[in-house]
Amino acid sequence: MSSEFRTNIKPIPYGRQHITEDDIQAVIETLQSDYLTQGPKVVEFERAFAAYVGAEYAVAVSNGTAALHLAALALGVNEQSRVITTPITFAASANCVRYCGGTVAFADIDPETALLDVDKVKQMLESKPKGYYAGIIPVDFAGNPVNLEAFRRLADEHGLWVIEDAAHSPGGYFVDSKGEKQLCGNGNYANLAIFSFHPVKHIATGEGGMITTNDGKLYNELLKLRTHGITRDPNLMEENHGGWYMEMQELGYNYRIPDMLCALGISQLQRADAGLARRKEIANVYDNAFEGSPGIEVLGTNPDAFDAAGETGHAYHLYVIRVEDRKGLYDFLREHGIFAQVHYIPAHTMPYYRGLGYGKGDFPEAEHYYSQCLSLPMYPTLTQQEQEFVIEKVKEFVG
Known part of the structure; x- marks a missing residue:
């Protein structure tokens, strides 16, 4: 899909309400x-x-x-x-x-x-x-x-x-x-x-x-x-x-x-189940697109969130990937109208909590995760065309 797709469409946020x-x-x-x-x-x-x-x-x-x-x-x-x-x-x-x-x-x-x-x-x-x-x-x-x-x-x-x-x-x-x-x-x-x-x-x-x-x-x-x-x-x-x-x-x-x-x-x-089902469909498309892609790691699902049939209990408020150059990817996506977001800055590194005695280095896993994480667009009204464009641009940058 060519980047010309973006010229006449609204930006793609990481999340969006759906009001009927x-x-x-x-x-x-x-x-x-x-x-x-x-x-x-x-x-x-x-x-x-x-x-x-x-x-x-x-x-x-x-x-x-x-x-x-x-x-x-x-x-x-x-x-x-x-x-x-x-x-x-x-x-x-x-x-x-x-x-x-x-x-x-x-x-x-x-x-x-x-x-x-x-x-x-x-x-x-x-x-x-x-x-x-x-x-x-x-x-x-x-x-x-x-x-x-x-x-x-x-x-x-x-x-x-x-x-x-x-x-x-x-x-x-x-x-x-x-x-x-x-x-x-x-x-x-x-x-x-x-x-x-x-x-x-x-x-x-x-x-x-x-x-x-x-x-x-x-x-x-x-x-x-x-x-x-x-x-x-x-x-x-x-x-x-x-x-x-x-x-x-x-x-x-x-x-x-x-x-x-x-x-x-x-x-x-009244539409919550339909919205959740759509979120899982979007996640599945991302999963398939990024499987085996060098340089892109999808945040794992809790193993305890799968039932006997292999269905997931993940509710997919966010779809998070991890990449080495997170800042570069964030900026690149924004240049193309894709407003991915970072969730979250570790709370213990905020000035308020540093003032209570916490500091950088206290929780290395959280800080390493933060250095790589990026939340891609995830909401029920995200279209197939929009999602394909997001996937294209992520792979273009990382590749």
């Missing part, structure tokens, strides 16, 4: 209803999303970062808490611990998958007395699901909680030791899981997030925390003065999400 006429009508109908915020669409979205991931409860919030913050608060993170997470993630996965005054303890990644390395976490835990660490926040990076059963086993042994950062992986799954599929966010192994509905994610609401759990006590705590720590449930109040009465029982936040965004989320959720 049904989405638009869903939002319009809500705008014309009696509720703009905290109306019936919030609960409808929560119930539909909980069913989608197989969890008992879901709490919709204003964004994925708010979801992480509330999850940490609900689990009691405070100034004495030390929490383990990965440096290869968006900063919010670590920042939520800092919001609560806790200490972030990074662990290195598995070089094959860029996921938090469970063996390195085990070494960290065994090097300290029980009680030293409070919890673990594994991340389903790029849509590649972690084996939460393995992290749950470690957590139970050392008395820890687990928050699954599943922002990249609605619809993803791993296969547990019994051969059963475990959907990301289903709550069977993590105390809480979080999702994001940023425009480049699988489900887009503009901004928005969700927390899922199977723990009714945590669910009720989250409902209070997202609304200033206030409850209107008479069964939870210390006293009741009448129908108007509410109680602020603790310090919470205004992390609510509007009804109109939930209406968009409900509409988007």
Whole structure:
């Protein structure tokens, strides 16, 4: 395919939302209803999303970062808490611990998958007395699901909680030791899981997030925390003065999400399976194109994410390759209208975390991965012609 293809077409981003006429009508109908915020669409979205991931409860919030913050608060993170997470993630996965005054303890990644390395976490835990660490926040990076059963086993042994950062992986799954599929966010192994509905994610609401759990006590705590720590449930109040009465029982936040965004989320959720299937098709085309290509390494999938039929539970929020001259390829693709992206700059190398004692060289696998990684365009509306052009240009540069 010739490069002339690009002359009259919009640039190709690494990710893009897909808004249909049904989405638009869903939002319009809500705008014309009696509720703009905290109306019936919030609960409808929560119930539909909980069913989608197989969890008992879901709490919709204003964004994925708010979801992480509330999850940490609900689990009691405070100034004495030390929490383990990965440096290869968006900063919010670590920042939520800092919001609560806790200490972030990074662990290195598995070089094959860029996921938090469970063996390195085990070494960290065994090097300290029980009680030293409070919890673990594994991340389903790029849509590649972690084996939460393995992290749950470690957590139970050392008395820890687990928050699954599943922002990249609605619809993803791993296969547990019994051969059963475990959907990301289903709550069977993590105390809480979080999702994001940023425009480049699988489900887009503009901004928005969700927390899922199977723990009714945590669910009720989250409902209070997202609304200033206030409850209107008479069964939870210390006293009741009448129908108007509410109680602020603790310090919470205004992390609510509007009804109109939930209406968009409900509409988007109805196409989630089709969108995920398309992402897997795109990944398969990339896989076949790059197989055996010298100088191009595709980021590996967690072996535990394949079922008995060989189907993958990878949700493909991102499609990541590794090349030696990453900066050169990044610039070359941009020159041709292909806006690939880097995910992520290791969190421990950021000035803020360096100021807390971390530095370059602390996690060599994460830093080596960062020096080579590039996320190629991956979204359901990516056309065959566009993808072929991306593949052509990657091979042209690397070749």
